[in-house]
Amino acid sequence: MTIKISIDCMGGDHGPSVTIPAAISFLKRNPDAELTLVGLEDVVKAELKKLHADAHPRLSILHASEQVTMDDPLEVALRRKKDSSMRVAIEQVKDGKAQACVSAGNTGALMAVSRYVLKTMAGVDRPAICTIMPNMNDGPTYVMDLGANVDCEPHHLHQFAIMGSVLVHAMEGIARPTIGLLNVGTEDIKGNEVVKATSQLLRADHERGKLNFFGNVEGNDIFKGTTDVVVCDGFVGNVTLKAIEGLARFFKLVLTTEFKRSPLTMLGAVIARSALKRITKRLNPARYNGASLLGLRGLVFKSHGGADAEAFEWAIRRAFEAAKNDVQQQLADMIAELMPREPQPNATKSDETA
């Protein structure tokens, strides 16, 4: 079965010069994929021509006259730029013309426009952003929320846990993914009031056999791979993710500087090249690019704004896998089962996105 993905070609720090080579490379490797490139037609065509890929049978171009910049306030992205490549790419999902969409644009705008165009899934109060991180078990740890919801109530975190569990089940083929609640200690008495109340909700689902709740986890458990999913509010998730990115960059800088310091250390680096290559590969952030916006009536994936073509291709791959594994239907089923209540009065209230 062919899976169709729409791509916001204009988003991110590098726009078409990254998104289009990534799309072409992805198409070549995946014969069951079709892509719709959304953006300024002339620009997209010129980039395709450069890559000798302007007549690919599984590729189509959809013109969008505007683009959302990294600095655009939410209101501009939402109300003024109605023909932005971001919005048109999301509308492809809404209209059933694509099964998922990928953008490297501004996270806040992407979430806001996605919510506006696709609407929130029944039973979900707030969509959330889920990303993956490498762990010492050579597997990914799924962490959410990454910044869509800076103030959360226990039932929000509860929903995040359900969505994370479904995503891991669909993407990794794990029957009963383990769920950890990010906290300042592992004991039940630890944490703030929201976390303690969330723990009770998750424990109840666990006892009914619906979720595999491990209990509290701490920051280091993300990298230990203690659980498949780590749940937190968007404030904690965003700060932690960025701190981790900052440390990774610092580490890379120290590694590079110190090996380049003298001819001898450079020689050592040349001889140990294969080790350095594997280190880069294992810790390569590109492989972990592609965060899921979960809880919408359609699949949207967010690439890092600074992604290169390799990283952006990973984001397309994740969107493709999610569509192929029918994450959307599985989410709807699980939410209907575990969250059968009426939407909250504030279900449509837009929360600030990071």
Added chain:
Amino acid sequence: MTIKISIDCMGGDHGPSVTIPAAISFLKRNPDAELTLVGLEDVVKAELKKLHADAHPRLSILHASEQVTMDDPLEVALRRKKDSSMRVAIEQVKDGKAQACVSAGNTGALMAVSRYVLKTMAGVDRPAICTIMPNMNDGPTYVMDLGANVDCEPHHLHQFAIMGSVLVHAMEGIARPTIGLLNVGTEDIKGNEVVKATSQLLRADHERGKLNFFGNVEGNDIFKGTTDVVVCDGFVGNVTLKAIEGLARFFKLVLTTEFKRSPLTMLGAVIARSALKRITKRLNPARYNGASLLGLRGLVFKSHGGADAEAFEWAIRRAFEAAKNDVQQQLADMIAELMPREPQPNATKSDETA
């Protein structure tokens, strides 16, 4: 002038086998330091004998019959073990017999016993824990709170900022340390309600010329060294710190595994030894050991529980420097100036510690 530091010799994962060698090494390097070793007299004496240091003129032993373990609930540390090495070491500070105290014991217990014995400083609602992290400017970034206060109001974060500023001023000799408020974005509209309100308090102090408030910072700014101080609540700080520790351990594991994988990569590592040494040194967590418990009527420093002798010695050094630079008096002055109000009704309410 001689500075006297009391040391809880029994705390931490390794107890006297780490704390005492660290103390002896510190004494040898610092002729103006005196140390009081607190713990089971026989054990301390035996350890000193092993090190041929049982008759050091600037060393005294103070017997304490009990010890707080890592698993002891707060109530046990507080109410039952009244003759614990931790408590006796803190009492030395209260009685003016030591200018600061160092312990590698359980953080929650250390904070609780310190609050109980020393009491909170006038004008401060809640003491906080401040640690330092390396940054790309080769300087330390001071981050607080690290877990003493999991639910914070704006005036708590405001006080943390004041205390952090004083600490950096005293320890680093920086006239007007810059303060960043940890948030999910740098724009003023970003963040949860507590952070937004805190920002206004800090902005007001900045405009009066009292604090050097930089504005919002993000997780990666900790490592960029954007500001001297990064302020956050104890939940965010604790999770972030542990995530960072987890990632650092993961890096170390990957580095070690990959260099040891084949004779060739091992040869490369031998040749590039100086680079690897400098990498370890720059990222060495031992150098950043020694968190300050701020806002008490006396100086208490917390070493990582798993610290080795090198790391524990860094914690002693930080306590020594803080005492030498009269952090306590500077804190009292600044708090009196900026927080001249009456203590809050809940000022003595014990908050859960992580």
